[in-house]
Amino acid sequence: MARPSSDIDAMREQLLEHCEDLIRERGAVEFTVSDLATLAGMSPSNVYRYFESKEALWEAMAERFFREKNDIMQQVVASDLPARGKLIAFFGKRLAVMRSRYEDDPKLFSDYLDLGDDHFEVVRGYIDLADHYMAEIIAQAMAEGYFTGLEIDDTVKLMNCMVQPFVSPRVMIAFWPTATQERLEQVIDVMLHGMRAGNNAHQPGLKLVN
Amino acid sequence: MARPSSDIDAMREQLLEHCEDLIRERGAVEFTVSDLATLAGMSPSNVYRYFESKEALWEAMAERFFREKNDIMQQVVASDLPARGKLIAFFGKRLAVMRSRYEDDPKLFSDYLDLGDDHFEVVRGYIDLADHYMAEIIAQAMAEGYFTGLEIDDTVKLMNCMVQPFVSPRVMIAFWPTATQERLEQVIDVMLHGMRAGNNAHQPGLKLVN
Numbered sequence: 235m236a237r238p239s240s241d242i243d244a245m246r247e248q249l250l251e252h253c254e255d256l257i258r259e260r261g262a263v264e265f266t267v268s269d270l271a272t273l274a275g276m277s278p279s280n281v282y283r284y285f286e287s288k289e290a291l292w293e294a295m296a297e298r299f300f301r302e303k304n305d306i307m308q309q310v311v312a313s314d315l316p317a318r319g320k321l322i323a324f325f326g327k328r329l330a331v332m333r334s335r336y337e338d339d340p341k342l343f344s345d346y347l348d349l350g351d352d353h354f355e356v357v358r359g360y361i362d363l364a365d366h367y368m369a370e371i372i373a374q375a376m377a378e379g380y381f382t383g384l385e386i387d388d389t390v391k392l393m394n395c396m397v398q399p400f401v402s403p404r405v406m407i408a409f410w411p412t413a414t415q416e417r418l419e420q421v422i423d424v425m426l427h428g429m430r431a432g433n434n435a436h437q438p439g440l441k442l443v444n
Numbered sequence: 445m446a447r448p449s450s451d452i453d454a455m456r457e458q459l460l461e462h463c464e465d466l467i468r469e470r471g472a473v474e475f476t477v478s479d480l481a482t483l484a485g486m487s488p489s490n491v492y493r494y495f496e497s498k499e500a501l502w503e504a505m506a507e508r509f510f511r512e513k514n515d516i517m518q519q520v521v522a523s524d525l526p527a528r529g530k531l532i533a534f535f536g537k538r539l540a541v542m543r544s545r546y547e548d549d550p551k552l553f554s555d556y557l558d559l560g561d562d563h564f565e566v567v568r569g570y571i572d573l574a575d576h577y578m579a580e581i582i583a584q585a586m587a588e589g590y591f592t593g594l595e596i597d598d599t600v601k602l603m604n605c606m607v608q609p610f611v612s613p614r615v616m617i618a619f620w621p622t623a624t625q626e627r628l629e630q631v632i633d634v635m636l637h638g639m640r641a642g643n644n645a646h647q648p649g650l651k652l653v654n
Contacts, residue, residue, distance in 0.1 A: 391622050392630055398608040398615055405608055405615060412601050420602055428638025 246284045249274055250298050253291070254342070261341075262348035267291070296356045299346060303328045304360070307367040317375035321422045324371060325400050326415050332403055333410070347403050364401075365390050381429045389429075396425060456494045459484055460508050463501070464552070471551075472558035477501070506566045509556055513538045514570070517577040527585035531632045534581060535610050536625050542613055543620070557613055574611075575600050591639045599639075606635060 252273045256265045267288060271278040285291040310323045336343045350357045372389045375381055381389045394401075399409035400418045462483045466475045477498060481488040495501040520533045546553045560567045582599045585591055591599045604611075609619035610628050 392627060392634070395609045395619065395623060395627060395631055396606040396634070399605045402608075402615070402618075405612070408612075409605065413605060417602060417605060421605055424602070424606070424638035425634060426638075428634035428636075 242284065246294065247298075249281065249284055250294055253295055257345050257349070258339075258342055262345035262352070264352075292353050292356055296350070296353070296360065299350075300360045302331055304363065306331070307364060311367050311370050317371055317378050317380065318422065318426055320371045320374065321426070322419055324368065325397060325418055325422070329400050329406070329413070329415065329418060332406060336403070336407065343403070344407075365394070368393065375426070379430060380426050384429065393425060397421060452494065456504065457508075459491065459494055460504055463505055467555050467559070468549075468552055472555035472562070474562075502563050502566055506560070506563070506570065509560075510570045512541050514573065516541065517574060521577050521580050527581055527588050527590065528632065528636055530581045530584065531636070532629055534578065535607060535628055535632070539610050539616070539623070539625065539628060542616060546613070546617065553613070554617075575604070578603065585636065589640060590636050594639065603635060607631060 249270065252270055253265075255273060256269060267281050267285075268278050270291075271281045274281065285294060306327045307324060310320050310327070313320065313323070315323065332343075369386050369390050372381060372386050372393070376386070384392070397418075398405045399413035400406065400421070406413055459480065462480055463475075465483060466479060477491050477495075478488050480501075481491045484491065495504060516537045517534060520530050520537070523530065523533070525533065542553075579596050579600050582591060582596050582603070586596070586599075594602070607628075608615045609623035610616065610631070616623055
């Protein structure tokens with residue numbers, strides 16, 4: 235029964251595009267299933283065949299918003315690159331995606347961020363997922379001799395503190411054009427180099443062991 | 445004629461406290477000189493004796509908001525500490541001030557940030573001033589052997605990219621309790637250590653020279 239399933243997926247995707255049209259038209263304002271049904275030319279009860287609840291609709295919108303970035307993270311983690319190359323791709327490719335979306339339509343981008351704030355419980359899962367992938371790269375980096383004496387979770391937190399202009403959309407907007415790909419690579423090298431095995435001894439003040 | 449001048453200063457300070465009362469009462473909404481006059485029990489023309497324009501009032505409010513942080517920066521830069529100690533005090537003392545203000549009254553703190561967004565041309569000068577003080581500490585750090593091969597301006601930009609959860613009030617709020625004093629010290633040590641003279645050679649990928 236592959237055909238019906240893909241028909242349903244196609245209609246879901248089309249409805250999500252209509253959701254985006256509603257955001258473009260009205261901004262980051264809540265809309266109802268009835269609004270969506272009107273735009274799609276179907277009855278509200280028909281919309282519920284594709285999204286069983288308003289919450290399911292928000293979740294699908296978030297999934298669509300994060301899909302490209304999630305694919306990037308998955309591919310980078312699965313690649314054969316050394317840790318440094320993975321970190322540069324992990325942050326750099328997502329930065330490029332966000333930057334391009336922002337440039338395509340700054341207002342829509344900003345409205346999506348506002349909607350994300352209003353539905354943070356949905357967004358939270360994608361942030362946790364990114365942390366999970368980052369932890370996998372950090373584990374590899376540890377095997378390569380970086381982050382000596384640190385726990386993986388602490389390294390994730392420390393790294394998140396140091397890369398905000400490259401990952402957080404609002405900070406990214408405020409930091410453009412400072413937060414370039416070139417500067418991202420500098421930041422990654424400073425982090426790797428500042429926490430490399432054997433280097434800590436040169437810096438008596440370094441308190442990286444918990 | 446010190447007396448009249450200090451009387452004027454005292455009244456200006458009192459009017460600025462009334463401004464804060466207006467923000468507490470109404471949120472981050474514009475208020476008029478007439479609103480302020482009513483609260484202070486004086487005529488609007490009398491208010492203009494202390495602040496010659498609405499713009500002068502916004503500037504004085506910003507000066508009052510940033511005063512404590514500016515004093516900290518000035519004292520830290522003038523101190524005898526080595527660069528590492530200066531950086532820790534430069535960021536850490538201001539973080540503690542912001543954190544304490546936020547905890548005292550999160551709503552007022554957030555309203556001040558919104559007002560700052562609406563009057564960014566006034567806030568900009570304080571951000572530039574902080575960059576100027578940071579550049580002075582970085583120059584000292586360079587004399588101590590850090591940041592080899594980097595220009596001061598580039599180091600300011602690079603460092604700003606890596607410390608957002610400790611300096612930008614909104615990022616700070618989102619990052620609490622991750623952005624602690626202890627983690628700040630880790631970040632500073634990673635930056636100093638990752639850009640220390642002689643260390644670059646160990647890391648072939650490090651591209652810190654412009």
